[in-house]
Amino acid sequence: MTNLEKIAFVGVGRMGANMARRLKDSGFTVAAVYDVHTPAAQELAQELGGTVATELKTVTASADVIITVVTDDRAMKSIFTGGLLTGAKGKLFINCATVTPAIHEWVQQRCQAKGAQSLEACMASSITQARQGTLYLMCGGEREAFDRALPILEKLGTSPRYIGAAGKAAQVKALVNMVMNANTAALAEGLGLGDALGLDLTMLREVFSQTGARSGVLQTDGEDMQNRDHACFFSAAHAAKDSGIALKLAKAQHLNLPLAAATKKQYDRMVQAGLGGLDKSGIAELTFKGRGKGVGTGN
């Protein structure tokens, strides 16, 4: 364990912080952390024994590998034009945010121009998996960057998967979330209507699980929809964003995807009603009778 590369983090929200904890537990040095929300960075640095960076160039200077877990396209652009590439030669940037696939290509070009490497590492899992090191990681970029990142990726996830060129993993991730979100919206409708008909929802979920209605989201979100337990693992706002990314890709391909569009509309309604911070299972608040006061009836 002597040749481990030093790590720094940009973006230590719930995902990023748990990934940092996991790597620290696995023997890595988390040399610096940075977050636009400074108190979060301070707390985590104290916990993990690293420093809080207040400038992006300090982050890059402090480590060999910089892991970025920011919120969206805008944040990605802003860190990579805002100092993160200062003194970046020889460094590896691993980018874990779910962003538009084209952003990953743009980041790779900028990194390569500075003599740095970049890898997109899209995560199709959530906070618990981040802490336990069981993330499902889909990677895109140069094969060489993937190989260099592997000792780190293997501590974060069970079997990191190389998908292809930069942006390809983000495409796959967008498709995963698009389908997952639609299945979630459909499940909420099924349980909502079942509830309105006076059916026992525990029975109904069991029948779903034994028939063609079964799905991953039935396992992860079904009981929460029934119990209105919408503590956030993957927010409705993120669901709206991710379905939106997929719909943009579809538009560019002149494809009409009515289910994805209907799903995005539902998650947009949640955001508009101030429910964007609920877990994606909160979409059931739109489809159960007597729930979701003030959410409006849609169209």
Next chain:
Amino acid sequence: MTNLEKIAFVGVGRMGANMARRLKDSGFTVAAVYDVHTPAAQELAQELGGTVATELKTVTASADVIITVVTDDRAMKSIFTGGLLTGAKGKLFINCATVTPAIHEWVQQRCQAKGAQSLEACMASSITQARQGTLYLMCGGEREAFDRALPILEKLGTSPRYIGAAGKAAQVKALVNMVMNANTAALAEGLGLGDALGLDLTMLREVFSQTGARSGVLQTDGEDMQNRDHACFFSAAHAAKDSGIALKLAKAQHLNLPLAAATKKQYDRMVQAGLGGLDKSGIAELTFKGRGKGVGTGN
């Protein structure tokens, strides 16, 4: 095996015929079969050694238990007003078609008025399962009727399930199919967009299966969508009908279900384009670039 009740069938399409074969294999006497499409009934009667009934009252006279597997509400109404209840006292009618829940209540009332019993036995499986006796059966009606039917149901399915009063099983079935159809439509969109983006679909299906995008229809329909193998197990026309039943239930409850509505629209488009006879997986013909010529682009 001496006290087995004699059985007759009304409706021997692919499902009904295979159920009859299975019961014959299991030691039951299939005394008579009836179908509006007479040649189908003649062939099956010859195969199973029963008689072809040309009148509904003959079906009822020939057996203790009459299993009906007809296509829709109209067909159910027409057989139960068209002679099937003549001499029905003491007989048991097991009704397996997917029809509007209210029809099952109506059938039960008519049967009870004649001193007969009725049971709805909704099937959430397909032709192969019918032949093998592994149907997933959801039953609604009087408990007594369920108990009487059990020796037969146990040969048709693995663990027949008593759901509740007449119509309740049909409600659950409608919900199962509504969610299944929406998941199918969403999967077709995910694979269609993946294909347009040049992603390897075998890889994409594997990623789906390991992430939140996993579902029953991914297992049953994913590969078929990729290979355009739409040999019919559960037709697009049936999918349109079943989602329609669920949407009517929702309307009566003043619930707005946009995913179910978008799904029905897609299956309606298939029917309008003359593709209603394809398997439900054929919905991928609407979402893959370069497929489905003449299907129109939707809206």
